[in-house]
Amino acid sequence: MRKKIIALAFVMSYFISTAVAEEFKVAIVDVPTVVNSSKQFQALQKEQQQKTTELHNWLKKVKTDVDKQKTKESKEALIKKYNTEFAKKQDAMKKNYITKMQAIDKNITATITEQAKANGYSLVLTKGTVLYGGDDITKVLTEKVK
Secondary structure (H helix, E strand, O other): OHHHHHHHHHHHHHHHHHHHHHHOOEEEEOHHHHHHHOHHHHHHHHHHHHHHHHHHHHHHHHHHHHHHOOOHHHHHHHHHHHHHHHHHHHHHHHHHHHHHHHHHHHHHHHHHHHHHHHOOOOEEEEHHHOOOOOEEOHHHHHHHHO
């Protein structure tokens, strides 16, 4: 009787594990590739380049203004003023970048979730964490975020 119960338990566990394995689908995504192909991210990069160029041009103007000063005190006062202004500009750029990156991240995460649910995936992992296995859905996602 005991052998029959053990055999029955073994057979049942085999069928249960087989059923679970068939329903459990894993997808992998190369997230940096998806992010880099995103129109939103590309636009943000372009915007950051423009702001960096503007800041660089502003710094040239600042240097010219400081060089025009005759006294050491007036130079120091002007440098202090410009340092404060520079810090504000940098902070504004950083906050803008972080806000927009959070929106991009939210959008890409939603796209990944939507694609995973539509194709019946139980789990989505980043490509760097998987050595073997899983369906790579990176290409599909890069097309969706363009």
